[in-house]
Amino acid sequence: MPSRRKVVVVTFGGGARDEETFMPEGQENIPHLLTELLPQASFFTQVVNRGILGHYVATASLATGVYERFNNFADVRPENPTVFEYFRKDLKRQARDAWVVAPSNGFNRIGESSNRSYGQGLGAGVILPKGLLTAALDSGGRTSYEHLLRDNYETPLYTPELSGSEFELAQLDEILKLSVSDFVAHARNLASPDELSVYVARQLMRQFAPSLLWITLHDIDVAHSGTFSLYIEGIQRSDRLCAEIWKAIQADPEYAGKTTLFILPDFGRDSDTDASGNGFQHHRTGDALSRTTWMLAMGPGVRQNVVVDRPVESVDLVPTLGSLLGFSTRLSQGKPLPEVV
Amino acid sequence: MLSSDLKPEQFQTYPPQGRQLAIAHIDLLKQLPPSFVALLLREVIAYDWKFPAEQKDVTRQLTYLGGLPNEQRQEAMAGFAQIRLSPELEGLDWVNAPTQFSERLTAHLWSSHQIDGFRAAALDYGRRVDASRTPEKPPIPRLGIMVIGQGVAASSYTMFRKLRKQGVYFNAVKPENGVRLLVDAVAARAAAHPVAFGHWYIDGATQEPVSSPGLTSVSYQALEPARAAILKKMERVIKSGTGGPEALHDQMAELRPEEIGLEGTGDAAVLNHFQSSVLAEGSGTQIFSTSFVQWAAREALRRAQPVTLLARFTPRQRQRPMGELIASPQQSPTLDPEGSLIDADMGAYLTWINQQRLTGAEQSSFLVWWEDHPEAVAIAPTLPHGAVSSSSIDLNQVLAQIT
Numbered sequence: 001m002p003s004r005r006k007v008v009v010v011t012f013g014g015g016a017r018d019e020e021t022f023m024p025e026g027q028e029n030i031p032h033l034l035t036e037l038l039p040q041a042s043f044f045t046q047v048v049n050r051g052i053l054g055h056y057v058a059t060a061s062l063a064t065g066v067y068e069r070f071n072n073f074a075d076v077r078p079e080n081p082t083v084f085e086y087f088r089k090d091l092k093r094q095a096r097d098a099w100v101v102a103p104s105n106g107f108n109r110i111g112e113s114s115n116r117s118y119g120q121g122l123g124a125g126v127i128l129p130k131g132l133l134t135a136a137l138d139s140g141g142r143t144s145y146e147h148l149l150r151d152n153y154e155t156p157l158y159t160p161e162l163s164g165s166e167f168e169l170a171q172l173d174e175i176l177k178l179s180v181s182d183f184v185a186h187a188r189n190l191a192s193p194d195e196l197s198v199y200v201a202r203q204l205m206r207q208f209a210p211s212l213l214w215i216t217l218h219d220i221d222v223a224h225s226g227t228f229s230l231y232i233e234g235i236q237r238s239d240r241l242c243a244e245i246w247k248a249i250q251a252d253p254e255y256a257g258k259t260t261l262f263i264l265p266d267f268g269r270d271s272d273t274d275a276s277g278n279g280f281q282h283h284r285t286g287d288a289l290s291r292t293t294w295m296l297a298m299g300p301g302v303r304q305n306v307v308v309d310r311p312v313e314s315v316d317l318v319p320t321l322g323s324l325l326g327f328s329t330r331l332s333q334g335k336p337l338p339e340v341v
Numbered sequence: 342m343l344s345s346d347l348k349p350e351q352f353q354t355y356p357p358q359g360r361q362l363a364i365a366h367i368d369l370l371k372q373l374p375p376s377f378v379a380l381l382l383r384e385v386i387a388y389d390w391k392f393p394a395e396q397k398d399v400t401r402q403l404t405y406l407g408g409l410p411n412e413q414r415q416e417a418m419a420g421f422a423q424i425r426l427s428p429e430l431e432g433l434d435w436v437n438a439p440t441q442f443s444e445r446l447t448a449h450l451w452s453s454h455q456i457d458g459f460r461a462a463a464l465d466y467g468r469r470v471d472a473s474r475t476p477e478k479p480p481i482p483r484l485g486i487m488v489i490g491q492g493v494a495a496s497s498y499t500m501f502r503k504l505r506k507q508g509v510y511f512n513a514v515k516p517e518n519g520v521r522l523l524v525d526a527v528a529a530r531a532a533a534h535p536v537a538f539g540h541w542y543i544d545g546a547t548q549e550p551v552s553s554p555g556l557t558s559v560s561y562q563a564l565e566p567a568r569a570a571i572l573k574k575m576e577r578v579i580k581s582g583t584g585g586p587e588a589l590h591d592q593m594a595e596l597r598p599e600e601i602g603l604e605g606t607g608d609a610a611v612l613n614h615f616q617s618s619v620l621a622e623g624s625g626t627q628i629f630s631t632s633f634v635q636w637a638a639r640e641a642l643r644r645a646q647p648v649t650l651l652a653r654f655t656p657r658q659r660q661r662p663m664g665e666l667i668a669s670p671q672q673s674p675t676l677d678p679e680g681s682l683i684d685a686d687m688g689a690y691l692t693w694i695n696q697q698r699l700t701g702a703e704q705s706s707f708l709v710w711w712e713d714h715p716e717a718v719a720i721a722p723t724l725p726h727g728a729v730s731s732s733s734i735d736l737n738q739v740l741a742q743i744t
Binding site for chain 1 (some may be wrong): 688
């Protein structure tokens with residue numbers, strides 16, 4: 001029953017390489033994906049991103065199904081309609097039925113495009129958990145929470161001040177139904193910004209049970225600082241959080257049995273052997289490894305324990321979501337994945 | 342501006358050697374596509390502060406291109422000639438600001454989906470230049486030595502995980518005085534085979550005392566004032582709230598060593614430019630000693646092409662929010678030895694790959710030693726791959742086996 005179906009998309013907005021994830025030498029970093037989720041999933045081994053390899057623009061491309069061409073660091077909306085706009089306009093869904101939880105760097109505009117036929121008022125609500133926490137902490141000290149307010153890693157040297165406002169405080173109260181003190185108290189027990197994002201996503205699931213929920217994790221992108229151990233820790237944390245999200249889906253009657261989960265990095269990272277790069281640190285060369293990643297799809301109707309080796313493109317995600325939920329993604333460049341729909 | 346409009350007076354702001362080189366080859370430069378010639382000028386404008394190996398490389402490219410018949414030169418440049426520039430790029434003063442042009446060009450190539458075409462053109466050009474020359478063997482086989490894992494008493498991490506299969510894993514190395522012994526060995530090589538900027542010692546903390554005029558020494562600790570000055574500059578740009586990451590990149594790329602307290606002339610100026618670029622253009626090098634050592638080693642190999650490189654990784658500070666790391670550097674930060682060991686193990690692997698890119702790779706040797714521990718991996722043409730040696734041995738004896 002398409003109208004009852006739900007979709008949760010988890011992207012890693014900090015590309016992860018196959019050799020630190022699904023290749024034999026990387027499998028120790030992803031025990032949950034490998035042993036808990038993979039057996040229940042269709043696994044696409046070659047998801048190629050032919051667009052710009054910057055995290056905001058690449059995530060926007062994932063969300064529009066078109067390789068967006070704007071400056072990765074610009075504070076702009078995607079030019080093409082997002083999947084949230086297609087979903088809400090075609091299926092006449094309320095704003096509370098589509099949400100994005102994203103890192104704070106630039107992603108505040110990812111919920112809706114500048115396309116004239118869609119755009120304002122038709123997109124997803126966007127929650128930036130670090131913005132929420134900053135707002136909640138403005139009356140107190142930030143000292144105990146610095147680890148949750150880490151920055152934009154893609155440009156690790158450029159770390160604009162986080163700001164919180166009345167808008168974020170209103171989101172806490174009206175959307176997440178959390179008091180400032182409860183939110184801050186819970187945050188105290190979390191280890192990273194991604195854990196905060198998943199906490200917020202679960203709160204959204206409890207409050208609105210949105211049919212389309214998009215979560216972008218970002219801890220992995222600490223790789224840009226050149227510290228391999230922190231990059232690996234980010235992968236291990238993402239692995240654990242993905243399993244937690246799937247468990248939360250199965251435990252929630254609003255989601256269990258009718259939710260398809262997609263998990264994919266937005267792209268890879270540079271190869272060790274490309275002379276113009278520096279291995280895992282960046283994603284600047286445009287080599288095959290930096291453009292190629294993987295995707296897990298799981299849920300009702302998706303075949304389990306299946307490996308799909310043919311190359312697909314990251315822009316295929318949006319039309320696949322359209323086919324699953326029953327809306328048209330007319331401006332997308334991708335094609336629905338027959339293995340999933 | 343078109344390449345064909347180039348005039349000698351446009352190179353007036355170039356340092357003397359670079360200016361002379363550009364003017365001597367102006368007829369050639371006029372015939373090259375702007376997307377290529379601007380990148381070549383990025384090398385020429387910095388020619389005076391380049392290492393001898395880099396200077397040779399720039400000259401070789403100019404000689405190669407100048408020696409080609411017109412038709413073949415056009416063929417070699419065909420990929421670059423197809424690149425469509427934006428009006429903004431065409432309007433930039435790429436003669437005097439080639440670095441800024443290069444940054445903008447990269448962004449333009451990505452957004453206009455020309456990056457793959459450019460990449461293919463660059464690879465094709467590199468192959469042609471390489472094919473035109475007889476590979477120059479190093480005067481002695483190259484030797485890389487990595488010291489990693491300082492401060493870690495025991496670890497469950499599998500050491501040398503990527504390099505072990507390339508050589509022999511020694512598990513009974515006598516660790517006593519190991520660092521001293523390796524520094525002395527490198528100093529002795531530098532004294533015996535003098536090569537300008539041919540022998541390097543990079544340390545992630547304070548250098549071991551060493552006296553060898555032929556050894557180029559760089560240390561994270563010695564650069565503390567320069568790092569602090571750079572972080573201050575970064576903080577100022579960030580706090581100004583204008584320009585964003587691209588403005589910061591531009592300012593860092595244009596930074597002169599004198600601005601961060603690195604003064605000197607002659608060879609000292611060349612080294613200062615190198616150190617300044619490692620700190621200003623490297624990502625994480627200002628705040629994490631492991632990133633500094635890895636990137637400095639990578640850049641030393643790529644640029645100076647040394648025959649000897651000793652790099653010692655030391656514990657980096659623990660992760661804190663980047664804004665805080667920039668704004669409030671601590672005098673005695675909390676260290677993360679275990680994480681640093683993992684960083685360094687990967688850093689050693691990347692350094693080996695970078696060494697293998699240089700000429701004479703088939704004769705090169707490489708040693709990675711876990712500081713103060715009996716474990717090491719040695720890679721050399723004379724050693725088997727994936728072997729294990731449990732014989733008691735000191736580091737001098739290991740070195741004797743690979744050099």
